[in-house]
Amino acid sequence: MDAPGSHQHVITILNNYFPSIKSLRTYLGDILQVSVSNFSLAEPDDMEHFLNLLDTSYVGVKTIGEISCRINSTMLDMREVRGFS
8 A cells, every 4th residue: 555645745736626635435435424444345355456446546525515325225136137138
């Protein structure tokens, strides 16, 4: 992984355009309304490159207010999907 602070130049530039800058992991945790420590997008056995992507990709957010994403339950399972194909 990159050393802490190695992306500070990127964050400084993004701060010129956006009032809030978040890591991709934090942003997704916020919109999915889960705590970052319990965030299930990344599992302990995930590849280091994927975990690095989550922590070193940044999202510029124009509105600091509440942003959320509603997750709907699946309507079909994989057996039903395969049955239609």
